[in-house]
């Protein structure tokens with residue numbers, strides 16, 4: 001019985017705990033070299049081995065057991081030599097939980113407009129001295145091996161999903177498959193680090209399906225759906241996720257890269273995805289924004305100057321939880337307003353709240369899936385966000401496709 | 410111990426001198442300062458300096474967990490700005506409702522842990538000098554929206570609303586490095602004297618027993634100019650119990666005070682003189698200062714410096730420092746290290762020599778930053794301009810100063826050899842006279858407060874904020890800057 005619900009590979013095991021009886025949502029336990037994590041999960045992004053002013057201790061206290069580091073940034077600072085000398089990114093940042101790293105390719109393409117992709121790898125000019133540089137699948141693996149991340153991502157050929165160039169899209173998809181083979185061959189630590197493939201193919205569902213088949217044949221321990229979050233329409237995004245999850249095996253984790261808006265997370269979970277990451281919750285905190293179940297509130301607005309309520313009523317984070325409770329700080333909106341954009345402490349507090357919100361949203365979804373009341377959870381979530389029931393049509397349509405009718409009363 | 414033991418109590422405060430030379434006048438002393446409901450403070454000791462009610466970079470949960478800081482200095486000017494569109498609004502802090510966990514408005518508004526003793530003064534230390542100057546009934550303060558007038562009445566009602574544990578009444582200070590001429594100095598004394606009369610008469614009108622203890626300012630002018638004011642403190646307000654302590658802007662006045670007003674000796678003395686180094690602190694301790702506000706800690710953390718001094722100094726202080734604790738900077742700003750054998754007061758963690766060091770920030774330190782992390786991480790965070798770097802330095806630097814004071818108290822309590830004076834002499838010989846400058850980039854200058862001259866920081870900021878090489882630092886704040894080294898072939 002258990003074996004029907006569990007997949008094991010050298011550095012990972014995946015146990016399917018429950019399935020929603022209506023949608024494709026799943027609850028599972030992913031066990032990685034640095035402990036197990038409950039899926040579905042939101043993974044905060046600690047770009048440069050630090051989550052924006054929070055200590056690893058504070059991050060762990062939010063319940064986070066898996067966060068991201070960016071390979072591109074760690075390759076620049078502290079650099080591979082230092083990572084090797086220190087013994088990897090866990091040791092560098094004092095984080096004994098799990099780390100996922102991207103390949104470094106996406107950031108190069110998005111940050112360095114001059115990047116140029118050839119079969120060999122991603123070519124770009126050094127931002128330092130303008131000399132030509134090259135990031136190959138082999139080099140990405142080598143960096144991620146030095147980082148020691150629990151989940152590594154293959155180098156893929158990323159182009160914006162909205163690109164009209166079909167031939168280029170096909171080339172990118174096929175090249176990503178070839179690069180996966182090179183990554184697998186170059187990966188030095190398959191027994192301690194997991195390499196995930198990334199499904200490409202833009203918005204062309206047939207191409208996505210073809211890519212799924214090719215990638216699945218390589219039997220990586222987990223699968224990512226890539227190339228999204230690049231400005232495509234939300235219904236296109238949902239169609240791609242749905243097309244992929246339909247083909248993916250039940251017993252492997254499914255990671256949709258680069259999404260983090262609460263609506264996107266909930267819909268993607270309903271479509272059968274398990275893992276998400278995004279810089280938005282922590283970035284927006286530094287602009288004074290608090291994510292709440294009723295939407296995003298900007299604490300810099302004058303209306304909060306003398307508001308002595310918590311950032312969000314009912315929130316269980318250390319800033320907001322009732323003052324009588326253990327570890328409660330008693331932070332008011334007024335204090336956050338007072339220091340937003342003036343003292344780093346305000347940003348730290350909002351980061352703490354926002355990360356908690358995202359993790360707690362996924363905890364709530366998971367519980368609902370296990371208790372088989374996920375459709376009600378989804379309705380409640382959208383009802384809080386849109387009290388006038390003016391739901392975005394992409395969400396209505398995507399959820400209808402998996403058996404939830406938001407408009408039914 | 411017997412003859413020297415003396416207490417100074419007021420409604421909410423108790424100060425005991427456990428050891429010290431009361432009879433001889435001025436000398437170092439050991440005591441305990443306690444406020445109802447707060448963690449008692451063994452003295453000599455220090456309090457943290459806040460900015461806008463926050464200890465820079467440290468969230469209140471971490472103040473509780475990782476900072477051995479029993480007190481916090483707060484400046485009213487950090488809370489009373491008048492945004493242009495809302496110029497008429499009441500500063501929100503005056504309306505903060507108290508709770509069971511935050512029993513004063515000041516604690517509540519700032520979420521400062523309840524165990525921390527609060528000190529409220531009108532101005533930050535160091536304060537930005539105002540071009541407007543003070544009047545007979547007001548001083549000029551500097552808020553995030555600019556200079557504004559703070560009247561003696563407003564300040565009094567602020568103190569009543571916020572009920573800090575210690576309040577420093579307004580003083581007519583220039584906040585200038587230039588010594589005022591004797592005419593100005595005389596006016597400073599007269600105004601401050603008048604304001605003190607108004608202060609105590611107003612406070613005595615309020616019915617309930619005061620929860621706030623008054624620490625009267627002693628002005629940074631010669632005793633002979635302010636003797637009338639100080640005599641009034643001793644004669645009128647000490648016997649009534651209204652005066653609880655002294656706020657000292659120039660500790661060199663302590664010998665005169667002891668000589669002329671021995672009645673004031675049992676009062677706790679808070680130094681607001683912004684001593685720039687531990688050498689200065691030791692000197693002030695020897696003059697009889699009990700508690701210090703130390704702005705240099707925040708400034709040094711922002712400069713990427715990890716404090717590395719201890720008291721008494723290490724026994725082998727004559728041997729050269731280990732290479733890893735070199736504070737020299739290769740940027741050439743402060744030139745070469747001399748071959749002397751002085752120990753550095755702080756370690757510049759931005760120096761490349763720390764890039765792979767798994768050592769604690771300073772040897773033997775047991776603070777959170779040193780037990781959970783290491784130099785290599787802080788070095789990386791400074792290079793990447795990640796805010797956690799400054800947070801970890803704050804935790805460490807407060808811990809170092811805290812154990813420095815613990816060492817001072819132990820030496821003062823020690824009746825045998827070596828004495829405090831011996832240890833202080835060795836300290837002066839063992840350590841460099843100044844802090845290194847620190848080559849790291851400072852945090853983004855976020856606000857008005859950086860107009861002030863940072864304590865312990867000779868010239869503020871290098872190129873300022875934002876960009877690293879090669880990229881404009883204007884796009885997003887997700888530190889997507891591109892640095893000097895590149896991945897790839």
Ligand SMILES: [Zn+2]
Pocket residue numbers: 311312315316317318319320321353356
């Ligand atoms: Zn919260």
Ligand SMILES: [Zn+2]
Pocket residue numbers: 769770771774775776777778779780804805806808
């Ligand atoms: Zn330390």
